Amino acid sequence: MSLPPKLESVISQIEKDFEIKDDFLIKATDFFLEQMDVGLATPEQTREKMPMIPTYVVKRPTGTEKGLYLAADLGGTNFRVCSIQLNGDHTFELQQDKYRIPDEVMKAPKSSDLFGYLAKKVETFLLDHHPETCTAKNAAPLKLGFTFSFPVNQTALGHGTLIRWTKGFDIPDAVDRDVVNLFQANLTILEVNVQVVALTNDTVSALVARAYTNDPKKTNANTIIGCIFGTGTNGAYFETLDKIPKLKNAPEGAEGMVINTEWGSFDNSLKILPSTEYDDSVDAETPNPGYHLFEKRISGRFLGEILRVALIDLFKKGLIFQELFKERGGSLPHRIDQPWLLDAEVLSYIELDDSTDLNMSGLILQNVLRLPTTRDERYVIQRITRAISARAAKLSAVPLAAVAHRVKDQYKDDDRDFEIACDGSLIEFYPNFRKRVTEYIEYINPLKGTNKKVILKVEKSSSSLGSVVVTALH
Numbered sequence: 001m002s003l004p005p006k007l008e009s010v011i012s013q014i015e016k017d018f019e020i021k022d023d024f025l026i027k028a029t030d031f032f033l034e035q036m037d038v039g040l041a042t043p044e045q046t047r048e049k050m051p052m053i054p055t056y057v058v059k060r061p062t063g064t065e066k067g068l069y070l071a072a073d074l075g076g077t078n079f080r081v082c083s084i085q086l087n088g089d090h091t092f093e094l095q096q097d098k099y100r101i102p103d104e105v106m107k108a109p110k111s112s113d114l115f116g117y118l119a120k121k122v123e124t125f126l127l128d129h130h131p132e133t134c135t136a137k138n139a140a141p142l143k144l145g146f147t148f149s150f151p152v153n154q155t156a157l158g159h160g161t162l163i164r165w166t167k168g169f170d171i172p173d174a175v176d177r178d179v180v181n182l183f184q185a186n187l188t189i190l191e192v193n194v195q196v197v198a199l200t201n202d203t204v205s206a207l208v209a210r211a212y213t214n215d216p217k218k219t220n221a222n223t224i225i226g227c228i229f230g231t232g233t234n235g236a237y238f239e240t241l242d243k244i245p246k247l248k249n250a251p252e253g254a255e256g257m258v259i260n261t262e263w264g265s266f267d268n269s270l271k272i273l274p275s276t277e278y279d280d281s282v283d284a285e286t287p288n289p290g291y292h293l294f295e296k297r298i299s300g301r302f303l304g305e306i307l308r309v310a311l312i313d314l315f316k317k318g319l320i321f322q323e324l325f326k327e328r329g330g331s332l333p334h335r336i337d338q339p340w341l342l343d344a345e346v347l348s349y350i351e352l353d354d355s356t357d358l359n360m361s362g363l364i365l366q367n368v369l370r371l372p373t374t375r376d377e378r379y380v381i382q383r384i385t386r387a388i389s390a391r392a393a394k395l396s397a398v399p400l401a402a403v404a405h406r407v408k409d410q411y412k413d414d415d416r417d418f419e420i421a422c423d424g425s426l427i428e429f430y431p432n433f434r435k436r437v438t439e440y441i442e443y444i445n446p447l448k449g450t451n452k453k454v455i456l457k458v459e460k461s462s463s464s465l466g467s468v469v470v471t472a473l474h
């Protein structure tokens with residue numbers, strides 16, 4: 001399919017701007033390893049450093065943990081409340097309710113607007129699923145693991161202060177405050193008989209959850225990383241204490257600790273990350289400009305927005321949507337004109353479309369965005385979509401390969417493969433995303449010199465299970 005020459009040359013240039021050469025992967029992996037050490041060395045949080053947050057999770061599950069616990073999970077657009085029965089044999093039973101966080105709660109003036117909302121949902125969940133805990137007099141409180149997937153300065157297993165909001169949340173009143181205290185205080189106001197015991201990031205949960213369900217005797221694999229490629233991206237892994245110089249108060253007897261890398265903030269100084277004018281525009285629209293720039297090139301919340309700002313730029317240059325603009329009397333449909341309304345799910349359909357004249361994409365754009373398109377416009381949209389997602393998949397391989405390489409020696413006494421527990425819509429549903437990430441990891445070859453493989457394992461519902469396992473463990 002050919003485009004008019006001017007449009008073709010602009011699109012080819014955009015594709016070039018998004019392209020990452022294979023040798024960049026090696027250079028970026030080395031740089032990532034350096035940045036991990038920098039983050040582990042000094043406690044101060046600055047924009048330039050990857051946070052590398054000690055989580056106070058010092059034990060690794062064996063799969064024999066038992067009991068009934070609650071989990072509350074605030075990660076992105078949804079809040080989940082669950083009760084989980086750990087059976088002690090790598091299996092579990094789960095009951096779960098899910099609530100979409102209203103926009104006015106994501107961006108609220110007071111922290112109690114959010115934490116009061118969360119506490120209320122826990123109360124509703126208990127009344128529906130475990131009414132006995134609400135009525136029993138003097139019953140011991142149910143223990144709850146709180147998965148809170150934002151950068152937190154963790155001070156103990158069950159305490160941590162919010163460093164900053166990410167992924168579109170903006171409640172300034174909660175920044176620098178202990179999120180467990182805020183949550184517990186609101187539960188107490190409602191007289192909900194629950195004690196928040198552990199605070200975990202979703203990546204820590206993914207790691208611990210899979211370490212619980214994984215039976216290495218059957219899989220011949222150790223679970224070494226927990227990561228998320230969804231609305232945001234991040235990863236956690238187990239580090240030995242000698243490599244965490246900034247940690248001064250490790251619990252007695254601990255040999256290591258799970259580190260929440262917050263790799264979304266890898267290379268906020270843009271020393272090596274590729275950058276386009278579209279990345280800059282998207283960053284400028286976020287509540288945290290200059291932060292989490294790696295995440296803003298990779299994760300689900302941003303891919304659609306990058307495409308949208310690119311299309312608006314082409315429109316402003318007079319290259320697309322011109323007829324439409326005239327027909328509508330001087331406007332574009334609001335879902336393409338407004339930030340953040342183009343979901344990565346739409347990109348996932350366009351990515352794979354091989355229908356005649358990309359008619360399937362046409363239908364989707366019409367249905368979801370109310371955007372009528374010409375054949376050339378659809379072709380443009382598909383090419384930019386593919387450029388954006390190819391870059392995201394390539395960048396995603398970097399932290400995974402780096403961490404696998406870094407912990408190689410921890411596992412040198414066995415012949416087990418390295419399993420990476422992943423969760424999130426992008427890795428689970430985006431066409432070929434997981435396959436491409438796996439191929440790029442193979443290219444980087446972080447386990448050179450061993451016979452081990454790196455395997456990406458999608459672990460669903462890991463967020464809640466993980467915080468429950470952490471609660472049971474400690």
Ligand code: GLC
Nearest residue numbers: 149150151166228232234264
């Ligand atoms: C964002 C958050 C991080 C979380 C990730 C995935 O990067 O800062 O804490 O783990 O999203 O949800």
